[in-house]
Amino acid sequence: MISDNNPSSIYGTQSNGIIYSPFNFKLEPMERLIIFGIENDPDEIYTTFESQIFDDNIYGKGMRILATRNDGYVDVYYQPGLIFNSNDFNQVGKGLRDLIERPMKNARYEITSEGVDLFYTFEDKIGRQIEIKIKENNKKTPKPFNILAPLGAGTYKPDALPLFMLYDIDFIRRTGTEIQITIAGREHKVDKIPLLVDGSKIYYIRYSIDPFLVKWNVAGLETLYPLELSGKLQIQDKDTTYDLIDNKGHYEIKQMSIANEKHSLTVYFKPAVPDIVCIHDGASVKGKITIASEKTTGTVSGEYELSRYGSKIKMKVHPNGGWKPNEPKWSMKLLYAAIPMFKNWTKTYIWTAEIELNEKGQPTMNSEWKRKDYR
Incomplete structure (x- = not known):
């Protein structure tokens, strides 16, 4: 069973109470x-x-x-x-x-x-x-x-x-x-x-x-800005809400969500995404992601991983579990079975990023999405 948080041994420096998120919603x-x-x-x-x-x-x-x-x-x-x-x-x-x-x-x-x-x-x-x-x-x-x-x-x-x-x-x-x-x-x-x-x-x-x-995760070259804790293990950043875990003073991202007047969508991480600026050189983390809106829309699942090499952190997200619908109508179940694309298209998406840590300033990140084995 995967733990919600990471072993404290992955950290090399103490937290200053500020975290950076490599993720975003639009x-x-x-x-x-x-x-x-x-x-x-x-x-x-x-x-x-x-x-x-x-x-x-x-x-x-x-x-x-x-x-x-x-x-x-x-x-x-x-x-x-x-x-x-x-x-x-x-x-x-x-x-x-x-x-x-x-x-x-x-x-x-x-x-x-x-x-x-x-x-x-x-x-x-x-x-x-x-x-x-x-x-x-x-x-x-x-x-x-x-x-x-x-x-x-x-x-x-x-x-x-x-x-x-x-x-x-x-x-x-x-x-x-x-x-x-x-x-x-x-x-x-x-x-x-x-x-x-x-x-x-x-x-x-x-x-x-x-x-x-x-x-989710609009890619490009950007400067990551600090997110400061404003409530009980929760950060509100514009339209995005981050729920955190306190791992012996290091704040880790357990989930992130976005909502409008009617609906919401949440990305869950297990283990939580670590305090990236504090992990030590050579540390690495692998985990699972689950993306869910209302129960009737089913879930998307996949994996994430990150590793630190000197002042750089490399990250990867692959929603390779595809979409699992939660549809009771037999006609739609038959349609999904007849056209596998409905459930499988997310498996072709891979996000990679490289984060440059800068002790004198904010981290910068360059990220992109590619499609695996596609055309």
Whole structure:
């Protein structure tokens, strides 16, 4: 059994009551999203469209469309008033190709008593008119589920681990649904799923009215800043809460969590991540990680390790246990079994970091994510 804390023998100097965290969270606000593909009836440029609705003080208010291209890149069309950074799209395929503002007059994405009501139209960057209309007329009571979105399965060069939890997600039933996908005057057929879900034939159109989108460990070159204990073994750093263990005067990170008004996500470490600036030269630690949101979304598991060599600390995180869903619906269990990617994509992600300790200043860290055996 792995202990919660580390043996005191790994430490070479006394703690001064300040710790440094090599980890971070980034919360991505979004109201709702809907995704569909036309890969079986392809367009000359685009394969998949994802419509996203925002209403917050970070990105603004409006609709944005992520149009995935045949070459793996994404073009992003967005309504005036929305504000984005090109780095926001590093997790999508090969990344951003073009970011294009479009008015999208009368665009809507609403949920009525009969289901999804989606409409938007815009001119793409080469002058073609794209018009999307999806309207459910569904009398059945929806039976939504929760899932870890497999967004990261298609990412070429990730800058973080995308822990995108989709709550109240559902598929659109074929019966009674009006669909019109028109590009440059040609109508395209939407991809379907051959499995029955809740006894109904469905399109491979998935939507969530409650996304909780978290990036863990956004990588790069940075200076680590000190975290000072402000409560009973707990530190509040902006949106992130750290829970600590007192290991004979050394504060170790037992878990870190982030939350919005509805949901939370926690990364657990066992043993706790040590007081990195105080471990002695040659010391090393290996442990387990578990990432969990609400019980219904299951867990991601993996391993972490760190070692000190002189003034440098090398770290590695590998979520090689994959995602273990906690889904009671048999239709979804069959889908996960038929498409292993849902459970296995995190196994291809590896985070490595090198921390340079500086006795006269704050430590600096250079980190990156790579995908193991991927393309």
